[in-house]
Amino acid sequence: MVLKAFFPTCCVSVDSGLLVGRWVPEHSSAVVLAVLHFPFIPIQVKQLLAQVRQASQVGVAVLGTWCHCRQEPEESLGRFLEGLGAVFPHEPWLQLCRERGGTFWSCEVTHRQAPAAPSAPGEDQVMLIFYDQRQVLLSQLHPPTVLPDRQAGATPASTGGLAVVFDTVARSEVLFRSDRFDEGPVRLSHWQSEGVEASILVELARRASGPVCLLLASLLSLVSAIGACRVFRLWPLSFLGSKLSTCEQLRHRLEHLTLIFSTRKAENSAQLMRKANTVASVLLDVALGLTLLSWLHGRSRIGHLADALVPVADHVAEELQHLLQWLMGAPAGLKMNRALDQVLGRFFLYHIHLWISYIHLMSPFVEHILWHVGLSACLGLTVALSLLSDIIALLTFHIYCFYVYGARLYCLKIHGLSSLWRLFRGKKWNVLRQRVDSCSYDLDQLFIGTLLFTILLFLLPTTALYYLVFTLLRLLVVAVQGLIHLLVDLINSLPLYSLGLRLCRPYRLAAGVKFRVLQHEAGRPLRLLMQINPLPYSRVMHTYRLPSCGCHPKDSWGALCRKLFFGELIYPWRQRGDKQD
Amino acid sequence: MEDERSFSDICGGRLALQRRYYSPSCREFCLSCPRLSLRSLTAVTCTVWLAAYGLFTLCENSMILSAAIFITLLGLLGYLHFVKIDQETLLIIDSLGIQMTSSYASGKESTTFIEMGKVKDIVINEAIYMKVIYYLCILLKDPVEPHRISQVVPVFQRCVTQARGAWKFWKLHQVGQARGPKFLYVEALQVPDLS
Numbered sequence: 001m002v003l004k005a006f007f008p009t010c011c012v013s014v015d016s017g018l019l020v021g022r023w024v025p026e027h028s029s030a031v032v033l034a035v036l037h038f039p040f041i042p043i044q045v046k047q048l049l050a051q052v053r054q055a056s057q058v059g060v061a062v063l064g065t066w067c068h069c070r071q072e073p074e075e076s077l078g079r080f081l082e083g084l085g086a087v088f089p090h091e092p093w094l095q096l097c098r099e100r101g102g103t104f105w106s107c108e109v110t111h112r113q114a115p116a117a118p119s120a121p122g123e124d125q126v127m128l129i130f131y132d133q134r135q136v137l138l139s140q141l142h143p144p145t146v147l148p149d150r151q152a153g154a155t156p157a158s159t160g161g162l163a164v165v166f167d168t169v170a171r172s173e174v175l176f177r178s179d180r181f182d183e184g185p186v187r188l189s190h191w192q193s194e195g196v197e198a199s200i201l202v203e204l205a206r207r208a209s210g211p212v213c214l215l216l217a218s219l220l221s222l223v224s225a226i227g228a229c230r231v232f233r234l235w236p237l238s239f240l241g242s243k244l245s246t247c248e249q250l251r252h253r254l255e256h257l258t259l260i261f262s263t264r265k266a267e268n269s270a271q272l273m274r275k276a277n278t279v280a281s282v283l284l285d286v287a288l289g290l291t292l293l294s295w296l297h298g299r300s301r302i303g304h305l306a307d308a309l310v311p312v313a314d315h316v317a318e319e320l321q322h323l324l325q326w327l328m329g330a331p332a333g334l335k336m337n338r339a340l341d342q343v344l345g346r347f348f349l350y351h352i353h354l355w356i357s358y359i360h361l362m363s364p365f366v367e368h369i370l371w372h373v374g375l376s377a378c379l380g381l382t383v384a385l386s387l388l389s390d391i392i393a394l395l396t397f398h399i400y401c402f403y404v405y406g407a408r409l410y411c412l413k414i415h416g417l418s419s420l421w422r423l424f425r426g427k428k429w430n431v432l433r434q435r436v437d438s439c440s441y442d443l444d445q446l447f448i449g450t451l452l453f454t455i456l457l458f459l460l461p462t463t464a465l466y467y468l469v470f471t472l473l474r475l476l477v478v479a480v481q482g483l484i485h486l487l488v489d490l491i492n493s494l495p496l497y498s499l500g501l502r503l504c505r506p507y508r509l510a511a512g513v514k515f516r517v518l519q520h521e522a523g524r525p526l527r528l529l530m531q532i533n534p535l536p537y538s539r540v541m542h543t544y545r546l547p548s549c550g551c552h553p554k555d556s557w558g559a560l561c562r563k564l565f566f567g568e569l570i571y572p573w574r575q576r577g578d579k580q581d
Numbered sequence: 582m583e584d585e586r587s588f589s590d591i592c593g594g595r596l597a598l599q600r601r602y603y604s605p606s607c608r609e610f611c612l613s614c615p616r617l618s619l620r621s622l623t624a625v626t627c628t629v630w631l632a633a634y635g636l637f638t639l640c641e642n643s644m645i646l647s648a649a650i651f652i653t654l655l656g657l658l659g660y661l662h663f664v665k666i667d668q669e670t671l672l673i674i675d676s677l678g679i680q681m682t683s684s685y686a687s688g689k690e691s692t693t694f695i696e697m698g699k700v701k702d703i704v705i706n707e708a709i710y711m712k713v714i715y716y717l718c719i720l721l722k723d724p725v726e727p728h729r730i731s732q733v734v735p736v737f738q739r740c741v742t743q744a745r746g747a748w749k750f751w752k753l754h755q756v757g758q759a760r761g762p763k764f765l766y767v768e769a770l771q772v773p774d775l776s
Contacts (some may be wrong), residue, residue: 002675002676159700160698161677512693515680517603526603
């Protein structure tokens with residue numbers, strides 16, 4: 001196998017020294033982490049390396065020598081460099097050399113134990129791969145390869161060679177802690193050698209976050225304890241709590257806040273990203289909510305809304321009344337059964353009349369209610385939208401009632417018709433065997449059965465028309481509510497931090513690597529530049545989506561159509577954990 | 582060392598293959614697709630604008646014309662950025678892996694790198710599309726079970742060549758040291774048309 005030497009781009013123009021890094025024998029690759037400059041004392045170097053090995057569990061060792069000089073290395077320097085191979089025994093021993101100001105490198109590999117390769121050309125022995133140390137250190141490969149063996153140097157051969165390189169660099173942070181300005185016994189060159197990177201704001205935030213998190217976590221646990229007390233388990237409140245989407249959304253947000261302010265540190269990077277995404281989502285929500293609040297409370301828009309609300313409700317009721325009058329006449333030229341028509345029409349008209357009376361009763365309080373509801377927007381835009389969805393559900397409650405009446409009547413009719421149709425043909429539904437069996441009926445049973453069948457059949461168009469009209473209205477309301485819920489879901493589950501990271505620091509989320517062949521001269525080793533291939537946006541969304549409330553349509557289109565045909569009640573946007581009606 | 586040949590693809594457009602030999606352990610194959618023809622671009626633009634003008638004479642709303650211009654511009658940009666491939670490159674590095682790059686007409690490049698440890702084999706597949714076409718694909722190993730094949734990745738996905746006339750015979754060559762794990766790459770030989 002060709003020997004691959006991974007060399008950091010930050011060390012390309014440093015002075016001569018020793019190469020410090022890790023040798024991976026399974027992939028025949030040498031990962032160079034830093035360059036140790038002359039002068040040094042070998043004992044101290046060995047001590048430092050032993051310390052680093054223990055602290056980071058990475059098998060760092062001296063891999064070879066690096067020579068960056070004005071012209072070709074002199075005889076004495078060459079022998080001195082070879083002599084170092086005896087002081088730091090490593091198999092194989094690398095010797096990289098570069099002319100100052102030149103572009104081409106030369107590499108030599110010496111194997112002490114194995115016999116010299118028979119007539120292997122020098123250019124094909126080593127391949128130089130340059131990598132940006134800072135980017136490789138900070139990036140994270142997707143899918144994350146789990147390296148089970150964390151002992152020094154032991155890696156299963158089945159993991160890819162590149163995952164090993166990333167892992168080695170990421171775990172060797174201990175080595176990068178000393179920089180050029182330190183007064184240590186050894187002088188190392190790596191990406192932090194110009195001075196360790198840190199930010200004072202990040203450090204201050206880190207110090208302050210401990211007590212702040214503790215305080216907020218205790219407050220949140222108090223709030224959830226209040227929420228879980230016995231009063232809310234009693235019947236009216238628990239029923240309301242399960243039906244209103246606002247309560248669901250508030251519970252969801254409380255969960256998020258508990259996650260953010262929990263005092264446990266995130267164990268791996270996935271949990272850290274999840275926390276960061278949750279923080280970004282909550283901040284966006286609150287920011288949008290405050291914008292909405294300032295818009296609503298400015299220029300007395302609440303007053304305008306409240307003034308417009310009661311006339312709108314009146315208008316809707318009037319339209320419904322017109323619709324019912326139309327149904328009671330000859331709708332679309334169809335001839336209806338007059339008696340049933342009148343009964344159903346009057347029944348629904350009375351409902352609308354009751355509803356309008358209640359709305360008028362409530363009209364003096366509407367403005368105050370709206371003002372307080374508007375205040376809830378400071379908890380977040382999602383809470384305001386959920387409240388809007390609930391208000392729509394309450395205001396269209398009469399449509400929901402009409403739908404239920406129409407659906408139940410129609411369902412009853414369909415079941416009666418199907419059972420009597422079986423009787424008409426002389427068959428019966430066998431409950432025990434769950435199939436249709438033939439049955440011999442008495443004459444009077446047949447007579448009454450056929451009579452009832454005829455009555456139900458001729459009354460079917462009337463009921464079906466009412467059912468159709470009210471189902472369409474109900475579906476319209478459900479569609480509007482569904483759109484609002486989709487928007488709430490989007491805000492809840494959008495991983496903003498990950499998307500921002502992908503936009504501004506694409507090397508942090510890596511789907512893989514890409515190579516570029518650098519200028520090549522015959523007789524010299526091949527030089528490649530390894531760059532990070534960032535994750536595409538679709539995969540970022542897919543990997544880092546936050547879990548949402550779970551309001552997706554439960555039924556497929558086919559099941560929905562079947563339910564509509566048979567008159568079963570439909571609740572397309574059921575929340576998770578709701579019991580069936 | 583560079584080498585260039587020209588072939589034709591399954592739709593009749595011209596393809597150019599460039600081969601670069603960097604070192605015994607590294608080779609690159611670059612396939613350039615036919616360019617966007619001015620004729621088809623003019624035809625599409627004229628159709629869209631004539632349809633918009635027809636609608637304008639019906640509705641007397643000048644927004645339709647502006648909308649048609651926007652649609653044409655956005656459509657062209659989208660086509661150049663997401664659909665039209667300029668050239669596809671295959672870079673093979675011994676004992677490291679295979680890299681496939683597609684560069685689009687707008688300059689965007691999308692790269693996939695497959696590590697050598699994941700490659701199980703390279704095969705030539707036959708497909709029937711109006712006629713029989715041959716295409717090269719890479720078989721990937723399943724990480725859980727090494728004997729199973731988890732994925733088939735076709736090489737040069739967008740520029741597929743036709744069998745007749747140009748590629749009649751694929752010859753398997755060897756790259757890298759004779760004693761190490763072998764990697765085979767495929768070279769097309771020009772065999773004279775015997776029919």
